[in-house]
Amino acid sequence: HFKQNFLDIEKKWKKKWAKQSPFPVGESGENKYILSMFPYPSGSLHMGHVRVYTISDTLSRYYRMKGFNVVHPMGWDAFGLPAENAAIEHHISPKSWTKSNIEKMKRQFEYMNVHFDWDREIVTCDPAYYKWCQYLFIQLFKKGLAYQDDALVNWDPVDCTVLANEQVDSQGRSWRSGAVVEKKNLCQWFFKISDYSEQLLNDLDHLRSWPEKVKKMQQNWIGKSKGLEIKFKTNQNYTINIYTTRPETVFGAAFIGLSKSHPLIQSESQKDDTLGNILKNDYSSNVGFKLPIIAYNPLTTTPIPVYYAPYVVDEHGTGAVMGVPMHDIRDFSFATNNDIFWSPKHVVLPPKSEAVKHESPYTGIGVMSEICGEYKGMNNREAALKVSKALQNLDTAQLVTKYRLRDWLVSRQRFWGTPIPIVHCDSCGAVPVPEHELPVELPELTDIYGKGSSPLANLESWVKTDCPQCKQPARRETDTMDTFVDSSWYFFRFLDPKNENLPFDPKKIENDMPVDIYIGGIEHSILHLLYSRFLAKAMKDIGLWKNDNLKNEPFTRLITQGMVHGPTYVSQSTGRILKPDQVEKISDNFVNTANPDDKVDLCYFKMSKSKHNGVDPVNTILRWGSDVTRAHLLFSAPVDGVLQWDSTGIVGAERWLLRLATCVQNIQQMTQTDVSNLSNMNDKTLELLEQTHGYMNACAKNYENIFSLNLIISDSMKLTNAIHNCLKDNSAPRSALKTSVEVLVQCIAPVVPCISSELWNCLGHKDSVYKSWPSMQKPVITKKTVSIPVQINGKWRLQVHVPNNCLDEKLVMKAVLAHPNAHQWIGDKKVVRTIVKPKVVSLVVK
Ligand code: ANZ
Ligand code: ZN
Numbered sequence: 001h002f003k004q005n006f007l008d009i010e011k012k013w014k015k016k017w018a019k020q021s022p023f024p025v026g027e028s029g030e031n032k033y034i035l036s037m038f039p040y041p042s043g044s045l046h047m048g049h050v051r052v053y054t055i056s057d058t059l060s061r062y063y064r065m066k067g068f069n070v071v072h073p074m075g076w077d078a079f080g081l082p083a084e085n086a087a088i089e090h091h092i093s094p095k096s097w098t099k100s101n102i103e104k105m106k107r108q109f110e111y112m113n114v115h116f117d118w119d120r121e122i123v124t125c126d127p128a129y130y131k132w133c134q135y136l137f138i139q140l141f142k143k144g145l146a147y148q149d150d151a152l153v154n155w156d157p158v159d160c161t162v163l164a165n166e167q168v169d170s171q172g173r174s175w176r177s178g179a180v181v182e183k184k185n186l187c188q189w190f191f192k193i194s195d196y197s198e199q200l201l202n203d204l205d206h207l208r209s210w211p212e213k214v215k216k217m218q219q220n221w222i223g224k225s226k227g228l229e230i231k232f233k234t235n236q237n238y239t240i241n242i243y244t245t246r247p248e249t250v251f252g253a254a255f256i257g258l259s260k261s262h263p264l265i266q267s268e269s270q271k272d273d274t275l276g277n278i279l280k281n282d283y284s285s286n287v288g289f290k291l292p293i294i295a296y297n298p299l300t301t302t303p304i305p306v307y308y309a310p311y312v313v314d315e316h317g318t319g320a321v322m323g324v325p326m327h328d329i330r331d332f333s334f335a336t337n338n339d340i341f342w343s344p345k346h347v348v349l350p351p352k353s354e355a356v357k358h359e360s361p362y363t364g365i366g367v368m369s370e371i372c373g374e375y376k377g378m379n380n381r382e383a384a385l386k387v388s389k390a391l392q393n394l395d396t397a398q399l400v401t402k403y404r405l406r407d408w409l410v411s412r413q414r415f416w417g418t419p420i421p422i423v424h425c426d427s428c429g430a431v432p433v434p435e436h437e438l439p440v441e442l443p444e445l446t447d448i449y450g451k452g453s454s455p456l457a458n459l460e461s462w463v464k465t466d467c468p469q470c471k472q473p474a475r476r477e478t479d480t481m482d483t484f485v486d487s488s489w490y491f492f493r494f495l496d497p498k499n500e501n502l503p504f505d506p507k508k509i510e511n512d513m514p515v516d517i518y519i520g521g522i523e524h525s526i527l528h529l530l531y532s533r534f535l536a537k538a539m540k541d542i543g544l545w546k547n548d549n550l551k552n553e554p555f556t557r558l559i560t561q562g563m564v565h566g567p568t569y570v571s572q573s574t575g576r577i578l579k580p581d582q583v584e585k586i587s588d589n590f591v592n593t594a595n596p597d598d599k600v601d602l603c604y605f606k607m608s609k610s611k612h613n614g615v616d617p618v619n620t621i622l623r624w625g626s627d628v629t630r631a632h633l634l635f636s637a638p639v640d641g642v643l644q645w646d647s648t649g650i651v652g653a654e655r656w657l658l659r660l661a662t663c664v665q666n667i668q669q670m671t672q673t674d675v676s677n678l679s680n681m682n683d684k685t686l687e688l689l690e691q692t693h694g695y696m697n698a699c700a701k702n703y704e705n706i707f708s709l710n711l712i713i714s715d716s717m718k719l720t721n722a723i724h725n726c727l728k729d730n731s732a733p734r735s736a737l738k739t740s741v742e743v744l745v746q747c748i749a750p751v752v753p754c755i756s757s758e759l760w761n762c763l764g765h766k767d768s769v770y771k772s773w774p775s776m777q778k779p780v781i782t783k784k785t786v787s788i789p790v791q792i793n794g795k796w797r798l799q800v801h802v803p804n805n806c807l808d809e810k811l812v813m814k815a816v817l818a819h820p821n822a823h824q825w826i827g828d829k830k831v832v833r834t835i836v837k838p839k840v841v842s843l844v845v846k
Pocket of ligand 2: 470471
């Protein structure tokens with residue numbers, strides 16, 4: 001007998017499923033790879049996790065019901081800073097910290113009742129996994145796609161260590177020592193993602209099932225632009241190569257601006273302390289520095305000064321610009337601030353309607369002015385092409401395509417990461433560790449965090465080694481890899497997680513890659529996805545796999561789930577955020593308990609400790625059960641919308657499921673004789689069956705559309721109410737009610753696994769609710785009466801009820817004339833024409 005205790009029901013089914021899977025073996029012969037972004041093992045699942053994994057679990061159950069071979073794996077992005085920080089603070093090993101967190105989180109996954117293929121589990125800090133990260137690194141190195149170069153890093157001068165950006169606070173101080181962090185040039189490892197800029201940009205077009213906004217973000221990140229590099233000769237022994245997208249403004253060039261890392265600035269700062277100090281102190285101001293160099297305009301030969309200009313960024317163009325104050329806002333303000341002389345004459349004249357203003361730059365289009373020689377009078381776009389040609393003919397310029405995308409800096413001066421498998425030899429240079437010696441395993445250390453650069457660099461036994469090539473003494477690389485390397489190919493490994501000879505067997509991934517549905521947070525829209533796309537393409541070029549259909553892209557469809565916001569209490573008088581226990585509800589308003597005159601607003605913000613608005617999903621699940629929690633969560637917002645987590649609303653989901661359970665019970669107890677012949681059924685029964693059929697199809701559509709999973713819950717609530725009403729007024733036979741409720745229970749099985757399984761049992765089924773997706777014939781509507789609208793002289797006037805399937809003109813006309821309002825529209829006039837169709841009656845009267 002059915003007990004309305006959801007927690008007990010859950011216990012029962014979880015126990016059962018631990019022994020035996022409820023899912024059918026995929027019969028359709030089709031595969032579905034459903035992937036949700038794997039978590040960092042911080043130790044506790046938060047609401048965002050619960051949201052994303054509820055979505056992927058729901059989808060994977062749906063596709064299993066549909067007979068697909070579903071891959072739904074889970075693993076742990078287990079390297080990284082938090083473990084290292086915890087290790088430093090508590091003198092424990094990052095490994096054991098990580099391991100115990102994974103265990104805790106696995107238990108939480110059990111509470112949630114998400115079904116993952118645990119036999120595919122990957123832990124990225126496991127040598128069996130990172131061995132293959134090292135292998136990939138070596139393949140990239142051999143292809144010239146991994147290389148070393150100098151780069152600026154954050155340097156803590158007190159702890160003598162490199163810091164990650166996250167370890168530097170907003171005031172530029174170290175999280176640990178509090179020292180002001182310096183920038184230091186150190187040799188770093190890079191992946192040459194820039195070789196793939198064009199492919200990564202173009203292939204976005206093939207990702208038809210990705211959100212447009214994510215593609216736009218990737219496009220901007222890659223940042224392709226076309227421009228011209230122009231060489232300016234100087235009175236010294238070198239030329240300065242500037243980058244511009246407005247070559248026609250060369251007539252107005254008043255100075256050259258150089259970035260901080262420009263070689264000229266670097267060499268001048270050695271000679272000049274003033275410049276050295278400016279560079280060291282502050283590079284966010286607009287204070288420049290004039291170099292003792294003169295440059296010459298390549299077209300007009302006018303001499304112009306050369307400056308260090310902080311607004312010129314290192315990573316763009318050539319790190320050098322020609323400053324045109326009359327046409328560029330940044331050039332204008334820099335020239336003003338640094339007392340640079342410029343001719344107030346415009347190069348490009350605004351259209352006549354706009355007055356020429358000398359106190360601000362003109363950045364629009366227009367006509368070339370009288371200072372532009374042969375280009376005078378030309379429109380500026382045309383002039384840009386002509387000037388560009390002329391400069392190219394003079395051999396002082398070349399067309400270039402630029403990308404904003406920089407190479408991927410992958411080395412970290414940290415302990416808790418994949419060791420970079422390289423040995424440095426004085427004679428042979430950087431030599432990869434031979435593949436049969438992989439993995440280069442991290443040493444087991446508990447307390448390695450003394451002072452010094454990277455922990456591994458302080459370990460003599462680590463550093464001292466022999467060159468694999470010439471066997472002479474050499475130094476082992478002490479950097480580890482960015483954890484983004486681990487996470488940019490894990491989805492390949494899921495398909496062949498135990499392979500000891502290769503990262504994966506190409507045969508084993510053939511049928512499942514690319515991933516069909518990838519679900520995760522919008523915060524990964526740029527880096528993680530771009531790195532994964534890059535590595536997939538690079539792996540194709542290395543010969544590890546290929547996929548022509550989707551241009552070697554790893555993810556067919558991307559779903560970015562919305563954020564979860566928590567209830568946040570904001571004092572109206574102070575604007576401060578109060579803790580929930582500092583707030584009281586008085587009738588419909590909130591007030592500050594300490595001061596009842598202080599009214600409090602209930603707002604929703606991203607959950608965070610500082611806002612006191614975090615909701616622990618485990619508490620919710622323990623109290624309401626995982627099914628009710630899942631249903632409430634999916635119901636509360638469309639998949640990509642912000643979810644305002646409102647725990648009080650969860651009773652709605654519970655009430656619905658209780659009502660459904662009651663309906664099932666009542667239907668089972670009905671003794672009413674079965675009426676299986678549809679034609680004998682009343683109209684209400686037919687309507688219920690019609691609604692059920694439409695509901696079933698809508699559910700399938702909504703599962704497949706993904707974004708509208710919330711509609712599945714609201715449609716289910718509606719159908720439950722309809723069944724409930726039919727039961728209440730006894731208007732449908734048991735067979736119809738049973739059909740309807742069975743379809744409903746099956747359709748919600750992906751959302752509420754335990755409750756639907758229990759109800760399915762109660763309805764007398766011994767097999768699994770997941771056995772198959774429901775099928776139901778569309779009921780042929782043979783209602784006893786139909787209602788037809790009547791048009792009189794072209795206007796809708798009446799509705800008449802006539803026996804179904806009876807389009808006899810006489811009978812219909814009889815009904816029309818008998819209608820209480822007929823007189824009003826027809827009166828004494830004569831009916832000159834009647835048209836009777838199944839859905840409309842039309843009369844012409846005169
Ligand atoms: C002269 C000029 C005149 C410019 C004018 C603009 C307007 P995007 O589209 O971003 O590539 N620029 C070039 N390199 C730079 C750097 N390293 N840091 C800061 N600014 C840089 O823009 C290219 C324009 O940005 C270039 O065109 C250059 O200024 C500036 F009326 O050159 B222009
Ligand atoms: Zn050597």
